[in-house]
Every structure is written in C-alpha cells, then in structure tokens.
Amino acid sequence: MSSALERLRAACRSLLDIRYLAAGSSVFFFLVIGAALLLVYQSAGSARDQISADFNQQQLSLAKQAVYQIEGTLRDIELDLVSLNRFMEADPGRTSLAWAMRGLLSRNSAKGLLEAGVMDRQGRVGEWARLDGRAPGPPGRTLRECGEIGLDQMILGPLQVEDKEGARSLVTATACMEVASGGRAGRLLYGRIDVPGLVGAVTRHIGSGKTGYAWAIDEKGTFLSHPEEHFIGKSALQARKEKKPYISFAKINSIMKDRMLRGEEGAGEYVSGWHLGIEGEMAKLIAFTPVKTPALPGRRAWSVAVVAPKSEVAAAVHRIYTRHFAVGAAIITGMFVFGLLIVIHQYRGSQALQQKVEKTEADFHTMERIYERVVGQATDMIYVLDLDMRVVLLNGPFADMLSNILARKSEGAKEESYLGRSFAELLRPEDVSFMRSRMARVLERQASDSYEHSVDLDGRKTRLSTKLVPIRDDHGAIRLVLGITRDVTEGFEMDQRIYHAEKLASIGTLAAGVAHEINNPLGVILGFTDLLLEKFKPGSREHEDLRTIESQATNAKRIVGKLLGFARVTEGLEDVVDVKLALETVAGIVSNTLMVKKMELRVSAPERLPKVSGDSREFQQVIFNLIANSIAAMNNEAGRIVLKAWADGDWVRASVSDTGSGIPESIRPRIFDPFFTTKKVGAGTGLGLSLCYGIVKKYGGSISFTSVSKHDHPDQASGTTFTVSMPIRRAVEKGPEGAPS
Numbered sequence: 222m223s224s225a226l227e228r229l230r231a232a233c234r235s236l237l238d239i240r241y242l243a244a245g246s247s248v249f250f251f252l253v254i255g256a257a258l259l260l261v262y263q264s265a266g267s268a269r270d271q272i273s274a275d276f277n278q279q280q281l282s283l284a285k286q287a288v289y290q291i292e293g294t295l296r297d298i299e300l301d302l303v304s305l306n307r308f309m310e311a312d313p314g315r316t317s318l319a320w321a322m323r324g325l326l327s328r329n330s331a332k333g334l335l336e337a338g339v340m341d342r343q344g345r346v347g348e349w350a351r352l353d354g355r356a357p358g359p360p361g362r363t364l365r366e367c368g369e370i371g372l373d374q375m376i377l378g379p380l381q382v383e384d385k386e387g388a389r390s391l392v393t394a395t396a397c398m399e400v401a402s403g404g405r406a407g408r409l410l411y412g413r414i415d416v417p418g419l420v421g422a423v424t425r426h427i428g429s430g431k432t433g434y435a436w437a438i439d440e441k442g443t444f445l446s447h448p449e450e451h452f453i454g455k456s457a458l459q460a461r462k463e464k465k466p467y468i469s470f471a472k473i474n475s476i477m478k479d480r481m482l483r484g485e486e487g488a489g490e491y492v493s494g495w496h497l498g499i500e501g502e503m504a505k506l507i508a509f510t511p512v513k514t515p516a517l518p519g520r521r522a523w524s525v526a527v528v529a530p531k532s533e534v535a536a537a538v539h540r541i542y543t544r545h546f547a548v549g550a551a552i553i554t555g556m557f558v559f560g561l562l563i564v565i566h567q568y569r570g571s572q573a574l575q576q577k578v579e580k581t582e583a584d585f586h587t588m589e590r591i592y593e594r595v596v597g598q599a600t601d602m603i604y605v606l607d608l609d610m611r612v613v614l615l616n617g618p619f620a621d622m623l624s625n626i627l628a629r630k631s632e633g634a635k636e637e638s639y640l641g642r643s644f645a646e647l648l649r650p651e652d653v654s655f656m657r658s659r660m661a662r663v664l665e666r667q668a669s670d671s672y673e674h675s676v677d678l679d680g681r682k683t684r685l686s687t688k689l690v691p692i693r694d695d696h697g698a699i700r701l702v703l704g705i706t707r708d709v710t711e712g713f714e715m716d717q718r719i720y721h722a723e724k725l726a727s728i729g730t731l732a733a734g735v736a737h738e739i740n741n742p743l744g745v746i747l748g749f750t751d752l753l754l755e756k757f758k759p760g761s762r763e764h765e766d767l768r769t770i771e772s773q774a775t776n777a778k779r780i781v782g783k784l785l786g787f788a789r790v791t792e793g794l795e796d797v798v799d800v801k802l803a804l805e806t807v808a809g810i811v812s813n814t815l816m817v818k819k820m821e822l823r824v825s826a827p828e829r830l831p832k833v834s835g836d837s838r839e840f841q842q843v844i845f846n847l848i849a850n851s852i853a854a855m856n857n858e859a860g861r862i863v864l865k866a867w868a869d870g871d872w873v874r875a876s877v878s879d880t881g882s883g884i885p886e887s888i889r890p891r892i893f894d895p896f897f898t899t900k901k902v903g904a905g906t907g908l909g910l911s912l913c914y915g916i917v918k919k920y921g922g923s924i925s926f927t928s929v930s931k932h933d934h935p936d937q938a939s940g941t942t943f944t945v946s947m948p949i950r951r952a953v954e955k956g957p958e959g960a961p962s
Contacts, residue, residue, distance in 0.1 A: 269534070272534050273490075273506060273531070273534050274488075276429070276430070276506060276529070276533075276534050277488035277489075277506050277507075277508045278488070278508070279429060280429045280433065280488070280506065280507070280508035280527040280528070280529065281486070281488055281508035281509075281510060281527070283427050283428075283429055283435070283508075283527045284427075284435065284508050284509060284510045284525045284526060284527045285510050286427070287423050287424055287427045287435055287437075287525045287527075288510050288511070288512050288525050290423045291419070291420055291423050291437075291512050291523075291525070292512060292513075292514045294332050294333075294419055294422075294423070295375075295377075295396075295419075295514050295516050296514070297329070297332065298329055298332060298334060298375070298396060298412065298414070299374075299375035299396070299398070299516065301325050301328065301329060302325075302337075302375055302396065302398050302410055302412060303398070305321055305322065305325055305337075305410065306398070306400040306410055308321050309321075309339070309400065309410075318339075318348050319348055319350060322337045322338070322348065322349070322350035323350050323352075325337050325350075325412075326350055326351070326352050327352070329412075330352055331422065332414075332418075332419055332422065333414045333415040333416065333417075333418035333419030333420075333422070334412050334413075334414055334415075335351060335352070335353070335393065335412075335413045335414065335415050336349065336350070336351040336357060336358065336412065336413040337349065337350055337351075337410075337411070337412045337413075338350065338357055338410075338411055338412075339400075339408055339409070339410055339411075340360055340363065340364075340408070340409050340411070341408055341409070342364075342408075342409070344360035344361055344363075344364050345360070346360055347408070358395075358413055362381075362395075363395055363397075363409075363411055364409075365378075366378030366379060366381075366394075366395040366397065367395060367397035367409055367411065368397075370397050370398065370399050370409075374398065374399075374515065375396050375397070375398045375515075375516050376396070376397050376398070376516060376518060377394045377395070377396055377397075377414070377516045377517055378394055378395040378396075378397060379394065380392055380393070380394050380416060380439055380441075380443060380445075381393050381394065381395075382443075382454040389417060389450035389451060389453040389454065390453055390454030390455075391415065391417075391454075392415070392416050392417050392443070392445065392453060392454045393413050393414060393415060393416060394413075394414050394416050395411055395412070395413055395414070396411065396412045396413075396414055396516065397409055397410075397411045398410045398411070416439075416445055417445055417446055417453045417454075420437045420445045420446045420523075420525075421445075421446040421453075424436065424437055424446045424525065425446070425448075427527060428527075428529075429527050429528075429529045430529045430530075430533040431533060432496065432497055432529065432530065432533070433527060433528060433529030433530075433533075434448050434497070434527070434528065434529075435525060435526065435527045435528075436448070436452075436525075436526055436528070437512075437523060437524065437525045437526070438457050438477070438481065438482075438523065438524055438526075439521075439523050440482060440484075440517075440520065440521045440522055440523065441456070441482075442456050442457045442458050442477055442478075442482055443455065443456055443457070444456075444457050444460065445523060448497065457477060458474055458477065458478075461473070461493075461494070464494070464495075465494035465495065468492070468493075468494040468502060469492070470491070470492075470493075472489075472490070472491035472492060473491035473492075473493070473507070476489055476491060476507065476509075480509070481509050481511075481524040481526070482524070484511040484513065484520070484522035484524070485511070486509065486510040486511060487508070487509060488506070488507065488508040488509070489506075489507055490504060490505065490506055490507070490531065491504075491505055491507060492504055492505070493505050493528075496530055503530055503531070503532065504530070504531040504532075505528050505529065505530055505531060506528065506529055506530075506531050506534065507526055507527070507528045508526065508527050508528075509524055509525065509526040509527075510524070510525060511523065511524050511525075512524065512525060599616060599618070600618060601618065601705055601706065601707045602615075602616065602618045602619035602622055602704075602705070602706040602707070603615070603616045603618075603619060603703075603704070603705055603706075604616070604619045604703075604704045604706075605692070605701050605702070605703050605704070606644070606660070606701065606702045606704065607700070607701055607702075608660075608664070608699075608700070608701075608702075609643065610643055610644040610645070610653075610656065610657065610660060611641055611642065611643050611644075612639050612640055612641065612642055612643075612644070612647075613640070613641075613701060614640075615639055615640070619706070620638075620639060622706075623639055623647050644656055652676075655674070659672065659687075659689060660689070660702060663689050663691055663699075663702060664691075664699060667691065667699070668691070669688060669689060669690045669691065670688070670689045671686070671687070671688045671689075672686075672687055673685065673686045673687070673709065673713075674687070683708060683710050684708070684709050684710040684713040685706050685707065685708060685709065686706070686707045686709045687704060687705070687706045687707075688704070688705050688706075689702050689703070689704050690702070690703040690704075690705070691703075739777075739781050740778065740781055743774055743777055743778045743781065744778075746770070746774045747771060747774050747775065747778070750767055750770050750771045750774065751771075753767050754767050754768070754771070796834060796835070796836070796950070797832045797833070797834070797835075797837075797950050798832060798833050798834070798835040798836070798837045798840045798947070798950075799830075799832055799837065800826065800830055800832070800833060800840070800866045800873050800875055800947070801826040801827075801828075801830045801866060802837075803837055803840050803841050803844060804824055804826055804844060804864045804866055804875065805824060805826075806841060807841050807844045807845050807848065807864075808822060808824050808864060810845070811845070811848055814852075815852070815862065818852065818857055818859075819859045820852070820855065820859060820860050820861065820862060821859075821860070821861040821862070822861075822862050822863075822864070823861070823862070823863045823864065824863075824864045824865075825863070825864070825865045825866070826864075826865065826866035826867075827866075827867065827868075830866055830867075830868060830873060831868055831873055831949045831950070832949070832950045833873045833920075833922075833947035833948060833949055833950055834920050834921060834947065834948055834949075834950045835916075835920040835922070835947060836920075839916045840916070840947075842912070842913075842916065843912075843913045843916050843917060843924075843945060844864070844875065844877065844945075846910070846912065846913050847877040847913065847943045847945075848862060848864075848877060850910070850943075851877060851878075851879035851881060851941070852879075853881075854879055854881025854882055854883070854941060855879060855880065855881040855882075856881070856882065860879060860880040860881060861879070861880050862877065862878070862879050863876075863877075863878040863879075864876070864877055865878070868949070869946075871948060871949050872946045872947065872948060872949065873946075873947055873949055874944055874945065874946045874947075875944070875945045875947075876942050876943065876944045876945070877942070877943050878940065878941070878942040878943075879940055879941055879942075880938070880939070880940045881939065881940060881941060882930065882931045882932070882939050883928045883929050883930035883931055883932070883933075883934075883939040883940060883941050884926070884928040884930055884941055885930045885932045885933055886930065886933055889928070892910055892926075893910050893911055893914045893924075913945075917945055917946075917947070920947060920948075921947075921948050922945060922946050922947040922948060923945075923946045924943065924944070924945050924946070925943075925944050925946075926941060926942060926943045926944065927941070927942050927944075928940070928941040928942070929941075
C-alpha cells in the first residue's frame with residue numbers, strides 16, 4: 222500500500238513539474254513573440270525610409286538615362302551640321318546644297334529639327350530648307366540668337382516661345398555653327414529646333430513605378446516637357462500655382478530654385494495637388510539631374526526630373542508589414558506545431574523508419590529496372606565479362622553482333638543464349654587472342670583500356686571503338702570487366718575522306734604552281750613569235766609556220782589558264798551553279814587529254830538552262846570525277862563521252878555517258894562506298910564516286926546510274942551513264958522592308 226502511494230506521489234510531482242515547466246515555457250514563448258513583433262514594427266519603419274531612398278535612386282538612374290539620350294540627340298544634330306559644312310566645302314553648288322539640307326531635315330525631323338539654313342554675318346540667307354513649307358525665321362533674330370560662336374561648334378540660342386501648336390506652345394531654339402568660307406570664318410550654319418519635341422521624344426517614354434513620369438525645364442524654369450502639354454512654354458514656378466492656387470508648392474519651388482536651376486543633381490520629396498488626373502494633395506518623390514552639353518555654354522543647364530507618388534512606396538512598405546507579420550504568425554504556428562510533433566515523434570518514428578526502408582527497397586528495384594532498360598536500349602554494345610572471359614551480362618546490340626559473327630543472324634540471337642558462355646566459343650581464334658591480350662593489359666595496369674579495331678559484319682568492314690573498364694568489389698579487387706563498343710565506321714571513313722581531300726587539295730596547289738611556271742616560257746614563246754612574224758611576209762611558208770606556233774602556244778596558254786581556274790581553292794561560299802557553264806568549263810580542261818587518247822567528247826546543253834543550288838567548283842569536281850571514271854572505263858581506247866544537261870520540272874539533270882566496259886552487276890551496290898575501287902593499287906583511291914555522292918547530297922541533289930556491262934552482256938553494246946540531279950535555285954521573294962518574305 223505504501224509503495225503504491227509513493228508511486229502515486231512521484232507521478233503527481235512529475236505532473237506538477239511538467240505544469241511548472243509548461244507555464245514557464247509559455248511565458249518565455251510570449252515574451253519572445255512580443256519582442257519579435259516589436260522588432261518587426263521598428264524594421265518596417267526603417268524599411269520604409271530605405272525603400273524611399275532606393276526608389277529615388279532608381280528614378281535618378283532613369284533621369285540620367287533621359288539626359289544621356291537628350292545629350293546624344295543634340296550631339297547627333299551637331300555632327301549632321303558638321304557633315305553638312307564639309308559637304309558645302311566639297312560641293313558648293315546650290316542644288317546639291319538644298320538636297321543635302323532636305324536630307325538633314327528628313328533625318329532629324331523626329332528629333333525636333335524644323336528648319337536649316339546658311340546666312341552670312343549681314344543676315345543674308347544663302348540657302349534654307351523647311352519640311353513644313355513655311356517661310357524661314359527672321360534673319361535678324363537668328364543673328365541675335367547665334368551671338369559669338371566658334372568654328373565647327375554648335376551653340377543653342379535662348380528659348381523662344383512662339384504661337385501655340387495644338388495643345389502646347391511651340392518653344393524653339395536656334396542651333397548655330399560658324400563655318401569656313403574661302404578658308405575664313407564668316408558664314409553661319411543654323412538649325413531651328415522644336416525643343417519640346419526633342420526633349421519630349423525622350424521623357425514621354427520615361428516612367429518610374431506604376432504611374433511615375435518625367436518632365437524637364439530650362440535654366441529659367443520654363444517647362445520643356447510635361448505630361449500636361451499646356452504647361453510647356455510656361456514657367457514651372459507659376460504654372461502649378463495657376464492650376465491649384467490654394468496649394469502651397471513651396472517645397473518643389475525651393476528644390477527648383479536652389480538646386481535644379483543651379484545645375485545640381487539630387488532627390489527629395491514635395492507636395493503636389495494632382496497626379497495624372499487624380500486630384501487632391503499628395504506626397505511625391507522626385508529625382509533630378511542636369512543636362513550639361515557644350516551646346517549650352519556658360520551657366521545654362523536644363524534639368525530632367527522623374528517623379529512618382531509616395532503612395533507607391535507606401536504600398537511596398539505595407540507589403541513588407543504584411544510579410545513580416547505573416548512571418549511572425551508562421552513562427553508562432555511553427556513553434557506550436559513543433560511542440561506537438563515532439564509529443565508524437567517517438568510514436569511515429571519507428572513507423573516512419575519502416576516506411577523509409579520499404580521505400581528505399583522499392584526505389585532500389587525501380588533503379589535496377591531503369592538500369593536494365595538503359596543497358597538494354599543503348600545503341601552501343603555493352604557487355605560484362607568475368608576474368609575467364611565468360612559473358613556475365615550483355616545487351617541486344619552486342620548479341621546481334623555475336624550472332625552476326627556466328628552467322629546465326631536473328632534466329633537464335635537472344636541475350637540469354639550467350640550468358641555464361643566463353644568468348645573462345647563465340648569469336649574467331651585471332652579475335653580471342655587479341656581480346657585476351659587486352660584483358661591482360663587491363664589487369665596489369667589496373668586501369669581502363671581503349672582501342673579501335675576492325676571486323677567484317679554482313680560482308681562490310683566495320684570499324685569499332687572499344688573501352689574496357691575494370692569493375693572492383695568492396696575491397697578494391699577487380700572481379701569483372703565492363704566492355705563498351707561503338708560503331709565508329711562513319712566517323713573513321715569521314716576522317717579518311719578529309720585526309721584524301723587534303724591530299725587532293727595539295728596536288729591541286731602543286732598543279733597550280735606548275736601551271737604558273739609553264740605560263741612564263743609560253744609568254745616568251747609568244748613574244749618571240751610576234752617579233753619573228755614582223756620579219757616575214759604574210760603568205761610565206763615561214764610566216765605560216767610561225768602562225769601555227771603562235772596558235773598552238775596560245776591554245777596551250779588557254780589550257781593552262783583553265784587548269785589554274787579549276788585548281789584554285791575557293792571558300793565554298795557560292796550557292797548558285799550555272800550547269801551549262803560548268804560543263805563547258807570542264808570540257809575545255811579535258812578536251813586536249815581526250816584528243817590525245819583519240820576519244821570523242823560531245824557537250825549538249827540548252828541555252829537559258831535554270832541555275833541550281835550548290836557551289837560551282839564542287840559541281841565541276843563532280844563532273845570531272847565522272848569523266849575520269851569514264852576514261853578509265855574505256856581503258857584508254859578510242860570511244861565517246863557525251864555530256865548532256867536538261868531541265869526536268871523542279872530539277873536540272875546533267876549526265877555523263879561513255880562507251881566503256883560498263884559496271885558489272887556484282888559490284889553495283891558498292892560503287893559509292895568510300896575506298897571501293899576496281900583499279901590497280903596506285904591507280905585510284907576509291908574516293909571519287911564517294912566524294913561525288915557527298916557533294917551532290919549536301920545540296921539536296923541525287924546521283925544515279927545505268928550501265929550495260931560487257932562482262933554480264935557480251936552480246937550488247939556496253940557503256941555507262943551517270944545522271945546528277947540538282948534542285949533548281951528559286952529566286953527569294955523580298956518583303957516590304959527588303960527582307961525575305
């Protein structure tokens with residue numbers, strides 16, 4: 222009984238201790254929350270001031286951007302006036318000068334330039350232009366506004382407020398520049414500028430926040446631009462008071478007088494009576510910066526201001542208040558939830574751990590299936606061997622290669638049929654020996670090994686790139702070897718093509734050099750022939766012999782010139798081919814060779830044959846290679862080669878026909894393969910037709926052939942015709958701006 226009582230008391234003491242601990246924790250919790258809310262309130266006030274300062278800095282950046290554009294526009298007008306001066310010095314004619322002035326106005330009309338002209342110091346206008354057709358401004362006023370200026374330096378005269386033009390007054394300033402006349406200064410080149418048009422083209426696109434805008438004043442406080450256009454041309458110190466006489470604009474007037482009109486840069490706040498149609502007193506933020514340009518000499522300086530209601534900043538501060546209080550509420554909720562979670566943590570811990578274990582096992586099986594799919598669906602040949610070269614794992618492409626080697630094709634080519642089998646059963650003896658040496662290299666170096674080798678698959682020599690990677694156990698010992706094999710035949714053949722193409726290019730360069738050397742003695746022969754012709758009478762035997770020498774030397778020089786043109790290296794930038802001209806060019810090059818071999822050459826192509834897409838040099842190379850094959854097919858015996866071209870729908874087709882021995886049916890499927898040749902060693906590279914095929918395909922064409930072989934049909938006339946089909950080059954239609962439509 223006493224022991225039970227003691228246990229009950231102990232339990233009560235524990236409960237009491239827990240109650241005291243809970244009460245103390247609650248008090249501490251609320252004190253922390255209160256302190257946090259107080260800090261939130263204080264930080265929100267600091268944030269309001271900081272946001273206002275940052276907002277004004279952004280407005281100041283916008284004002285600087287506007288000033289930079291205004292100064293750039295004035296500089297553009299000045300450069301155009303200087304260019305007009307240079308033009309006047311180079312071409313003083315009145316007609317060309319008037320044309321140049323109209324061009325100047327047309328280029329700068331969007332920048333506010335209204336009028337341009339030239340006058341002397343007595344006020345006589347020599348030439349002027351104005352796009353709106355009005356008469357030029359009074360010469361006397363122009364002279365007064367120009368004052369004393371320097372050569373090739375533009376100065377803006379004082380502003381002149383003229384009659385209203387629509388909703389705003391026309392405020393102009395004269396841009397003056399003294400120009401040379403006969404080597405001395407004396408003439409004035411002037412341009413009258415619509416200042417609100419120039420400044421407003423920039424400021425109307427400047428705005429801060431959601432509803433902010435920009436305005437500008439000159440050194441006297443006259444509005445140069447403002448969203449309310451009836452303010453333009455009026456004093457900023459009076460226009461606001463006229464609109465809202467019961468509102469004090471002391472703050473903004475002080476900012477303008479004490480800072481903006483003195484050319485200072487800065488920011489501040491003021492009270493306004495309206496904002497973009499919203500009436501009533503409101504606080505605004507303002508940032509301003511001066512326009513300082515050599516065109517405004519002395520203390521003259523315009524100023525650009527960007528303003529926005531302070532309520533936009535207040536909205537941002539309100540969002541910060543809301544965000545901070547939301548954070549506080551989240552903290553309170555989080556702490557409450559955290560306490561609740563601690564109570565149930567132990568209960569749910571074991572369940573969560575069990576679920577995690579089950580999920581990990583499921584993820585492992587999922588990843589295992591993903592790995593199997595990756596390996597199975599990879600295009601590379603992937604396999605794993607043990608140290609005795611038995612197959613532990615392989616994918617479909619590797620099984621296909623093994624079945625190909627075993628000549629079993631797809632009829633038993635299942636991956637499972639090769640598992641556990643040794644490479645000695647699957648590969649040729651020489652391949653097994655090579656594989657053993659590579660495996661030994663991996664084990665000896667304890668590192669990966671990469672190599673390339675060739676095998677015969679489907680009667681085709683295939684180039685393979687293989688990498689053997691050691692697979693280690695937990696103790697670092699090599700237990701398996703991973704093999705990854707990739708078919709790199711295409712890349713290997715491309716490298717070989719490039720290599721042989723470079724060799725051919727080198728030979729072409731050498732041929733061009735030899736041709737240049739031949740040209741020199743040919744020039745000497747022709748020169749001395751001309752001298753000798755003068756010593757013999759026309760009609761004499763000696764004169765006729767010299768004419769023959771001259772004709773043959775000229776013919777040789779022409780052939781050398783064509784050889785030079787054909788061997789010249791081009792950038793491959795042409796995109797149009799004249800097929801008829803290409804055939805005639807190649808025919809001119811090979812005609813003498815065919816004549817020596819007693820072979821007849823015919824060329825048939827209609828006039829006005831449509832042009833095709835491609836590069837002319839490469840197309841000539843195709844025809845040249847086909848003719849070379851035809852010569853070889855006729856075995857240097859007498860025969861006939863016919864070059865033809867014709868239009869066929871959207872294609873132009875060119876054919877090369879010969880009376881050679883033809884192509885046997887047994888080798889026809891392979892004639893376009895790289896390095897395939899029936900010529901003797903040293904007589905050909907096997908790249909001719911392969912290069913032709915690549916060039917034609919590159920430009921969207923095709924190449925085909927028909928042939929009657931003397932070997933297959935001894936009772937028929939033999940010969941071969943290769944036909945190259947190229948797409949007709951269509952003219953690109955132009956859109957309204959000159960771009961392809």
